[in-house]
Amino acid sequence: xxxxxxxxxxxxxxxxxxxxxxxxxxxxxxxxxxxxxxxxxxxxxxxxxxxxxxxxxxxxxxxxxxxxxxxxxxxxxxxxxxxxxxxxxxxxxxxxxxxxxxxxxxxxxxxxxxxxxxxxxxxxxxxxxxxxxxxxxxxxxxxxxxxxxxxxxxxxxxxxxxxxxxxxxxxxxxxxxxxxxxxxxxxxxxxxxxxxxxxxxxxxxxxxxxxxxxxxxxxxxxxxxxxxxxxx
Amino acid sequence: xxxxxxxxxxxxxxxxxxxxxxxxxxxxxxxxxxxxxxxxxxxxxxxxxxxxxxxxxxxxxxxxxxxxxxxxxxxxxxxxxxxxxxxxxxxxxxxxxxxxxxxxxxxxxxxxxxxxxxxxxxxxxxxxxxxxxxxxxxxxxxxxxxxxxxxxxxxxxxxxxxxxxxxxxxxxxxxxxxxxxxxxxxxxxxxxxxxxxxxxxxxxxxxxxxxxxxxxxxxxxxxxxxxxxxxxxxxxxxxxxxxxxxxxxxxxxxxxxxxxxxxxxxxxxxxxxxxxxxxxxxxxxxxxxxxxxxxxxxxxxxxxxxxxxxxxxxxxxxxxxxxxxxxxxxxxxxxxxxxxxxxxxxxxxxxxxxxxxxxxxxx
Numbered sequence: 001x002x003x004x005x006x007x008x009x010x011x012x013x014x015x016x017x018x019x020x021x022x023x024x025x026x027x028x029x030x031x032x033x034x035x036x037x038x039x040x041x042x043x044x045x046x047x048x049x050x051x052x053x054x055x056x057x058x059x060x061x062x063x064x065x066x067x068x069x070x071x072x073x074x075x076x077x078x079x080x081x082x083x084x085x086x087x088x089x090x091x092x093x094x095x096x097x098x099x100x101x102x103x104x105x106x107x108x109x110x111x112x113x114x115x116x117x118x119x120x121x122x123x124x125x126x127x128x129x130x131x132x133x134x135x136x137x138x139x140x141x142x143x144x145x146x147x148x149x150x151x152x153x154x155x156x157x158x159x160x161x162x163x164x165x166x167x168x169x170x171x172x173x174x175x176x177x178x179x180x181x182x183x184x185x186x187x188x189x190x191x192x193x194x195x196x197x198x199x200x201x202x203x204x205x206x207x208x209x210x211x212x213x214x215x216x217x218x219x220x221x222x223x224x225x226x227x228x229x230x231x232x
Numbered sequence: 233x234x235x236x237x238x239x240x241x242x243x244x245x246x247x248x249x250x251x252x253x254x255x256x257x258x259x260x261x262x263x264x265x266x267x268x269x270x271x272x273x274x275x276x277x278x279x280x281x282x283x284x285x286x287x288x289x290x291x292x293x294x295x296x297x298x299x300x301x302x303x304x305x306x307x308x309x310x311x312x313x314x315x316x317x318x319x320x321x322x323x324x325x326x327x328x329x330x331x332x333x334x335x336x337x338x339x340x341x342x343x344x345x346x347x348x349x350x351x352x353x354x355x356x357x358x359x360x361x362x363x364x365x366x367x368x369x370x371x372x373x374x375x376x377x378x379x380x381x382x383x384x385x386x387x388x389x390x391x392x393x394x395x396x397x398x399x400x401x402x403x404x405x406x407x408x409x410x411x412x413x414x415x416x417x418x419x420x421x422x423x424x425x426x427x428x429x430x431x432x433x434x435x436x437x438x439x440x441x442x443x444x445x446x447x448x449x450x451x452x453x454x455x456x457x458x459x460x461x462x463x464x465x466x467x468x469x470x471x472x473x474x475x476x477x478x479x480x481x482x483x484x485x486x487x488x489x490x491x492x493x494x495x496x497x498x499x500x501x502x503x504x505x506x507x508x509x510x511x512x513x514x515x516x517x518x519x520x521x522x523x524x525x526x527x528x529x530x531x532x533x534x535x536x537x538x539x540x541x542x543x544x545x546x547x548x549x550x551x552x553x554x555x556x557x558x559x560x561x562x563x564x565x566x567x568x569x570x571x572x573x574x575x576x577x578x579x580x581x582x583x584x585x586x587x588x589x590x591x592x593x594x595x
Contacts, residue, residue: 050444051438051441052595053595070593071445071446072444074442074443074444075444081438082436083440084435084436084438085434085435085436085439087242087246088434089246089249089250090242090245090246090249094245098238101235101238101446102440102444103443103445103446104234104441104444111574140244143439146439150444173245212566
């Protein structure tokens with residue numbers, strides 16, 4: 001299993017956000033995490049990315065225990081966070097090269113991967129400009145390229161198409177499908193049932209910090225959304 | 233080490249493209265502060281050279297005395313001299329006996345000068361009135377001496393001839409150690425706040441933390457940037473102070489000692505400020521927490537004179553950097569003191585960086 005959550009709990013002060021969350025996502029699979037606001041989608045992704053420590057339970061990514069060996073777990077994970085910023089005075093290419101070096105890639109490999117991703121995500125027109133001037137769509141493509149730079153086996157995406165125009169969203173969706181075909185595991189937090197049906201193989205419906213239901217994308221209907229607020 | 237250089241390189245590039253930071257951070261110590269010092273000096277000189285405003289109170293003719301007051305005193309007439317003195321409209325009030333000439337001939341003349349003791353203009357007025365009284369008295373002293381077959385020289389059996397030679401740090405040079413510590417602290421802590429709490433605010437902190445790099449390397453890269461900013465700022469401040477001072481160009485040992493002092497103060501400041509930045513949620517909060525750090529540095533500088541010469545002071549970070557800069561400014565840096573300063577600062581910085589690396593994943 002690429003991602004394995006077993007009875008994971010996460011508490012922020014008095015509030016328990018994850019309450020015994022258990023699920024698995026296989027390599028080559030795109031799984032959607034869908035649930036109302038506050039259901040625990042973002043916390044789930046942050047725990048898997050070793051950005052937040054679980055209060056209890058076990059999280060394994062690519063067979064590694066995230067709590068025991070977070071740095072090794074991070075090597076096989078690429079993350080796109082919903083409200084991530086950019087280094088506004090650096091160009092997209094400079095940001096990608098920076099993260100390539102942080103990932104420990106040799107300089108030649110950083111250059112090759114950067115060129116490849118810039119081409120693949122259609123960033124040629126803006127990648128040399130300062131990232132502070134980018135639109136939301138450009139930033140999302142930059143974040144996706146950054147997450148893919150070290151060729152991770154697992155992708156964790158928090159609303160990666162949120163606020164994008166349909167054309168850019170289609171580019172991102174298409175990119176994610178082809179990544180899954182290459183054998184990567186994708187966990188996608190989304191508020192859009194249509195998008196979940198279109199891109200994902202499986203939908204994990206999250207409510208009150210637990211998996212409420214699990215359905216295939218083909219079976220997933222609007223009526224399946226858990227109660228407790230707007231999906232998000 | 234590759235990750236450390238990658239982080240430091242990126243942060244330095246980012247900083248170099250921040251025009252506001254460059255203008256504030258580098259032009260301020262090089263131009264603004266020395267410029268302010270020069271303005272203060274011009275103002276002080278003008279004040280010393282302009283005549284003191286003195287209310288003269290006398291029932292008699294005082295023209296004989298005031299003949300000697302040209303360029304030193306500006307006698308003014310006010311209805312209520314005491315009230316004018318309290319209100320600061322005059323620098324001093326000089327009461328002169330009505331029959332000054334006769335009393336002076338008898339040798340019993342007494343003038344009363346009233347001035348505000350906390351007022352620099354009052355103190356200057358005192359000096360200037362004393363000069364006028366001396367000038368007025370001198371012809372009478374000469375006449376008296378002549379009548380007894382003496383001259384002024386016979387009253388002073390030992391004479392002092394003064395010859396000023398170039399050298400010394402001047403009054404401006406005295407401020408140099410303070411500038412080294414203050415600029416080192418300011419540069420390092422402002423950059424540290426931006427590179428930690430500032431990243432949290434801008435939403436880049438989590439993506440940086442998601443990178444598969446060791447926490448120690450991330451902190452070390454950021455530390456290098458902050459340390460460099462503080463050291464460069466302190467060195468620029470010290471260089472501009474040297475240019476303003478009368479000391480002439482510093483020797484190599486002075487330069488190395490000043491750089492060691494700047495680097496030592498900056499290393500402690502950078503490591504402290506990184507810890508503070510990692511504990512803060514915004515750059516503003518980090519800068520608020522950094523205020524006690526500045527005050528601590530200033531307190532060390534203020535207390536330095538009291539512990540000057542104590543060997544144990546070389547082990548106290550910041551204080552030892554201040555004293556090393558002072559030794560360098562005075563042209564007599566001690567190599568042993570310099571090494572102990574650098575090593576003790578490095579040990580404290582290393583301990584703080586160890587703590588900082590553990591704070592990177594703090595929620």
